[in-house]
Amino acid sequence: MMLTRLGVGGVTAIALATAAPLRAADLPPGPGQDIVNRACTGCHDSSMFTSQRKDAAGWTDTVNAMIANGAPVPPASVPTVVAYLVQNFGAPAAAAGAAPPRSKNLPPVYVPIPWQRTPGKPIDQRTPERQDNAADFPGQYRAPYMTANVQYKTEVITNKLVRPWALQFLPSGKFLITQRMGQMVIVDNQGKITELKGIPEVAWEGGQGGLLDVALDPDFRTNHRIYFAFNEPTGPKEGVGRDGAQSRIAVGRAVLDEAGAALNDLKIIFRSKPTVSITLYPTKQGSRIVFDKAGLMYVSIGNRDSTRLQPPPWNVAQDMQTHLGKIIRITTDGQAAPGNPFIGVPDALPEIWALGTRSQEGLAFDSSGRLWETEHGPRGGDELNIISKGKNYGWPLVTHGIDYPGWMVTTATHKTGLEDPRYFWDPNIAPSGLTFYYADLFPAWKGSLFVGGLHGGLLDRLTIAGDKVVGEEPLLTELNSRIRDVRVGPEGGLYVLTDDTNMLVKVTPK
Template identity: 45%
Template sequence: MRILSMSLIAAALLVGCQDDPAPTPADSGVPQQDSGVALQDSGVPEDDAGTDAGTPEDPLPSGPPVPQGPPNVPEFQPAFPGQTRVPAIQTKTALQVTEIASGFRNPWAIAFLPDQRMLVTEKATGSLYIVTQQGAKSPAIKGLPAVDARGQGGLLDVEVGPDYAQSGLIYWTYSEPRQGGNGLAVARARLVDGAQPAVEGVQVIFRMMPTLESTLHSGGRMVFTPDGKLFVTLGERSILEGRVQAQDVKSHFGKIVRINPDGSVPQDNPYLGNPQAKPEIWSIGHRNVLAAALDSQNRLWTVEMGPQGGDELNRPEAGKDYGWPTIGYGEEYSGAPIHQSTQAPGMEQPVYYWDPVIAPSGMTIYSGTLFPEWKDDMFVGALAGQALVRLMVRNDRVVGEEHLLKNLNARIREVVQGPEGALYLLTDATNGKVLKVTPK
C-alpha cells in the first residue's frame, strides 16, 4: 500500500491513461451509431470551483455553478429552480488519496467482507478478486459463470449477502451469453475462502428478459435494503428495439426491479396484480442506471446515464414512470432530437440533471464520521467527467455541487463508503486502481 501526494498520483494516473488503449465503447467519449440510434455515454470534463458549504444549519449555498460547457440542448429549460447547475460548493477538509492496489483491467465494483477485505470485480475479464487493506490481491475466484464482456457487458456489480455471516452468500450481476444474444443476470453462491478462493452452488436468481443481441446499456447495480429485498437496475439495451420497451411493463428493459434474495417476487411489488407485467418491476422509463444507493431513510436513489445531455438523479418510487424515452433533457449524438418535451402527464421529473453529462457510475450516500461536513451528501463517480461528484441535498433537492479529485485525470467507475468511513474508488482503465480517500 502506498500513500502518495496528489501531484504524484495525478502524474502517475495521467501516464497510465496515456498508455492505455481507448476505453471500452461503453463510455469512451466517442459517439457510436447503431441503426441510427446514439449508443454511447460521454461528457465534457468540468473544473473544480466553488464556495464553502457548511453544516445543515448554515445558509444554503449561493453563487455560480461548477464551471462546465454550454448545454447541448439549451432550449430545454429546467422544470423547477435547482434542477440543474446549482451553486458550486467546496470541501473544507484536506483530502488524502491512498493507492491500495492496481493492475485491474477495467474494474467495476467493490463490496466489503466483514473483515474489511474487499471483493473487486473486473469487468473485461469476468474475474472476481479478494483484496486486503494492504493491497494484496488473491488469485481470481474460481467457479464464476462465463460472461459476455463486449461493450458495456462483462462482470459488473458485486454485493455481500445480508446474511453472509450465516450463509457465506455473495451476489453479482453480469452480462450472460445466451442463444440469440445476451442479457443481464443476477447470480449468487457461497464464497469459499482460502489461498485459492472459489464459489460453490452458483444459482442464477434473476434474468433480464427478453434476450437481445446488444453490447450496450446492461445496467447492473444492486442495492440490498434493511428488510432483505434486493433492487437491481436494468438498462434498455440502447438500440431502438430495446429503447422502445423502456416503458413497456411486459419487458425488463429500462426498469428497476425488486426481488427477494432467492429471486422470488415480494408480495408488495407494484405490478404484481397486473397479469401483463413482469412482476419484478419496481419502476419504469429508465435509460441506463449505473449508480444506486439508499439514503438515511432507506429510500432508493439512482443516477442514470443520459444521451448527449440529460444524466439524471432520481428517487425511484414504486410503480412510477421516469419518462425515457418520451421525455428528457438530452438529444441524440447526431444532434437529432429525441424528445418533443421535457414533461408529460404521469411521468416523473428528475430531481437533478446534467447537461453536458458527467457519465455517472457508482454512488454512495455518506453516513460516516471521518468527514462530518459530508453527512448525508451524495457521491457519484464520473467517467467522462473524470471526477468524484459531490451533491449536497436538502429536503430531497440538490442545493450544492462539487467536482472532487479532477487532478487525478481518472475515470471514476465506483465509489463506496468503507466500514471506517473512508471513500473507496475504482478507476476505469486497463490498469485500474483501488483508491482510498481519507482526511489528510
Template identity: 40%
Template sequence: MTISGFGTPVAILLAVVVSHGSAVAQTIDSSAGPLTANVVAEGLDHPWALGFLDDGRFLVTERSGQLRIVDDGVVGPPIEGVPEVVAVGQGGLLDLALAPDFATSGRIFLTFAEPAASAGLQRGTGTAVMAARLVLEGDGGRLEDQAVIFRMNNFNNSNRHFGSRIAIGTDGNLFVTLGERGDMERAQDPQDLAGGVVRIAPDGSIPQDNPKIEGWHPAFWSIGHRNPQGATVREEDGALFTVEHGARGGDEVNKPEAGKNYGWPVITYGRDYSGLAIGEGTTKEGLEQPLHYWDPSISPSGLDFYDGDLIAGWQGDLLAGGLSGNVLVRIDMEGDAVQQVEPLFEGQLGRIRDVRTGADGAIYLLTDEANGRLIRVAPEGL
C-alpha cells in the first residue's frame, strides 16, 4: 500500500541503452577494455533496489511502494503484502536484502519510509525495516509473516534523507544506514538514531557485541553520517563500506567502524547549498576522515564490491552509482585505500540508483526515473 505514490506503467523491452530514452547499444572504453550496457527491462517506477533470485530472475523495489519480479525482460505484477509506505520526496519503498538462507527460508528484508500511524505515533515519518517471507507464485507472489523489526526512534515531517541501505554482515547481523532526515544536528545526537549506521540481529534485537559507548543508543554502530545510500560488506574480513551524500560537494566513501564518529555536520568537505560554510572545517580530533570525497557532488547511491570473473583486474574494487552525476563509478581499492576513481558511462545512462554484481560476473544497474530501467554492463560481446 502506498501513500501519495506514482502510477506504474509496465513495459517489456529487450534492448540496449545508449542514453536517456534511447534503445541503442552503448559501448565505452574503460580500464578493463570496452564495456557495453544492455537494457534488461524498463517500465519500472523509480526503482530503488535490486536482488537476484536463484532461478535467474530479479527482484526490484519501486520507491512508490511496489515489489516486483523481472523475468526475461518482463516486469511482473506487484507482490502482495508489502508495507504501507509514504512515497513523498525521497521516501517510499527503499532497500532490499535477501537473507543468507533465502533459498530455504524465503526471508527478505525491506527498508521503507513508514507513516506515523503504522508506528503508533501521531505525526511524521521515519525509516523502518520489515522482515518477511517471500512466497513466489508464477510471475509474482506475496509476502507472509511480515514484521517490522526496527524503526528509527524519532519521526519528523521531512521528506528528505531517509537513507537507507541494508548490508548483511558475515556474522548474519544487519547493518542499516539512516539519513539525518534533513536536520543535520541529529547526526551528532548519540541517542537519536538519525544520521547513523545501526547494527541489529535478523530479528531486530541488538547484538551483544555492538559498541558499548557511554551515552550512545545501543543499536548504533557509528554516528555522524548525513545520508548514506550505499552500503556493502567485504566478505574477506566483514568490513562495512558506505557512500553518503554531502551537501554541495562532500559526498563520501567511508569504512564505518564500531564506535566511531564520521563528523557530519561538524566536519565536511561540502558547503551549504547557499554557498556558506558548514561546521568547523574539514578535520577535527576524534572525528573520522572519509576514504574519498567528491567535489562536485555525484550523489552516490548503491554500492557493491566487484567479485565477478568477467572484468579482469576489477576484483575487490567498489562500484557506486551516481544520481546527480549520472554516472557509474569504479573505485579502485588497495586494501582500505582508494587508489583511483574511474567514471563510466558519464551522462549516458541517467540517474543510477543501485549497483549490484551478478552471479554471471556482469554489473547490474537501476536507473531512478518514472520509466526506470534495469541495465546489464559487461565486456563487449559477453
C-alpha cells in the first residue's frame, strides 16, 4: 500500500493505492486510452488518477472537473473515457457490511503535519509545492518559531455541531453559529443547541459553499440585527454545469429573535454578480464579513474561477465588471459605500474596495484600523494581506503557488503596481478565520494575530511587528482538527470552531 496525495477539483485528499504508479505508456489498452493519455498524463503523474478507485458517478464528476480546468476531452467522448476509467480503475466491490464510499460533502482528510518547535527555525519543514519559492522581502515566508510560553487549557463546549463555519457572541452570553449546510444555531454555555427558524434556502452540496459568515450589527444591542453571507441558489440555467444549477454569494439582513429562536424581517441586501455553476465551481467562496468603526461592511467574495473553457475565466479577479475575487465595501442597506474607489469609473462595479484576491476566508481589523485578510492559494501560496482602498492584490497575475494539476500559474511573484502579500505559506495551511488579540486574559498574546488552519490542524499564532510577521507558533495541534473560525470572547478567552470534529472549543489560561 502507499499513500498518494490528490488534488482533483481543487480539493486535496488522501487516496489509498494498491499498486505502483503507472507511466502513461503502461496504461491498459482499450477504447479511451489515447484520450486519457493525452488529457491526463500531460499534466499529472499517472498515479494521480490510477490510485483513485471510483464508480461511474465519481469518475464522471472528475472528468467534468478536468474539462472545466482545460483537459482536452471532447464532450462526445466523456462516456468512453468514464467507461475506460471505471473498467481499469473502478471502485472495488463493497464487502458485505462495508462502510459506504466517502461523500464529497465530508471534510477532506489530511496526513498529520509534524510542526516543528525549534527556536529560530520555521515551524514548517515540508518541501514547498513551488520549488523555487523565496521571499520577495525579509520576513515574508517561513518566519522563525517564536513561542510566548503560554500555558492554556481547552474546554469543549459542544461537539454536536454539523460543519460549523462562523461564530459570534451574543450579549446574553450565548453563541450564534452558522453551519455550512444551511442551519444557524444558538449554543449556550452548557452546549445546548437550538436551531433558528427563518433561514433562506442555501446551496451547499459538493463544495465549499453554503451558509457561511455571520456578523452582528454595530448597534445589535438595540436593533438585534445580524448579517450573514451564503450561497443563494439562482438556477436552473441551461448549458452551464452538469445540471445547470447556479448560485451566487448573497448577504442577508435579519432581526434575531433569540427567545423565539427565529430570524425575522429577512431581507437580501446584496447579491454578487455573476451567478456561477454550483456543480463546476463549488469552491473558493470567500464570504467573511467585518465592520469598520464607521459602521460600513466589508465582505470578501471568492473568485470561483476556472483555468479554461467554462465561465468564470481564469482572470476573473481582475475583471471590474464582476464581484468575484474582490473585497467589497457596502452600507447596511447593501449599497456601495460612499468614498469607494471605483464609484463613477466606467465598467467597474461601485461596491468594489479591492481586487485581485482569490479565496478569502479571513478578515480582521487591527487596533490601528488596518484591514488584514487571509486567502487560500492554489497549491502553495496561501496569503496574508493588508487590504487597502483601490489596491490590486495580483491574483492570478502574481502568485507564490502553482495550479492544482501541477502547472505554473505564472512565474511572477512580484510586479510593480500590484500589492505583495505580507506573508505567505507554501505548502498550504488553508487559512480560515482571523482575529487579533488585544484582551487581558493572555497578556503574552497581546498584539498576536491568530489564523485558523484547516490543513495541518493548527491555530497559527503570528507575532506582528509593524506590517511584518516576525514569528510563528503552532497551537491547538492536540485537537487534531480543522480549525474553521477563531474569535476572541468578551472575557478574553479564545474560541474556535472545528469543521471536521464539529466542536466549539474555549481556550483559557491553565
